[in-house]
């Protein structure tokens with residue numbers, strides 16, 4: 001099966017300059033594929049929504065709830081049967097979208113996993129939850145989903161950086177696939193916080209996701 005139409009969903013929190021580069025880059029890769037680009041902005045203060053309204057097909061603004069809820073919100077708006085989710089901060093190169101789409105023909109969820117995981121918490125997540133769900137990068141939200149799975153993705157864990165989506169997918173018996181890519185260097189000042197804060201948030205998300213897996 002060849003996938004010839006796709007909805008691309010990204011969430012934003014103060015990503016005005018990045019979104020201006022990301023959206024044309026996505027359109028460039030998808031020249032031969034019917035597509036829509038959906039931006040879910042959580043009331044950024046830097047004018048992201050104005051840029052998104054100009055460039056995207058759908059741009060919505062809402063109160064801040066985090067990336068995980070934003071992704072689900074955007075996926076529910078999607079009109080095509082396959083959805084790509086992608087970070088807006090240029091850490092997920094749209095060049096990998098065609099391979100994700102190829103795999104989405106045979107899997108319900110496909111994760112684009114980074115070949116190098118920079119944080120200790122991400123490595124632990126990979127060796128625990130990752131082993132259970134069968135992907136090396138459980139926190140990558142660069143993924144393809146089949147739209148029909150979205151109704152099954154009922155979130156209970158709050159912000160889990162995408163890990164809960166995989167827990168649900170595994171528990172519902174969905175087919176989970178994976179591609180890998182070499183990530184670019186991280187932005188200098190990580191938005192998620194410094195080393196201790198970021199690792200703590202990810203460890204907490206991991207604990208919640210493991211609990212949801214075993215409950």
Ligand SMILES: Nc1nc2c(ncn2[C@@H]2O[C@H](COP(=O)(O)OP(=O)(O)OP(=O)(O)O)[C@@H](O)[C@H]2O)c(=O)[nH]1
Pocket residue numbers: 010011012013014015040041042064065066067070086087088089091186187189190191192193
């Ligand atoms: N809608 C929405 N999007 C968010 C929120 N927090 C982060 N994002 C977006 O989610 C994507 C990933 O967030 P990042 O802050 O880059 O998280 P990360 O990649 O784990 O951390 P970094 O190392 O800082 O890049 C980006 O597109 C952000 O703009 C939020 O509260 N709401």
Ligand SMILES: [Mg+2]
Pocket residue numbers: 087089091
């Ligand atoms: Mg990032």
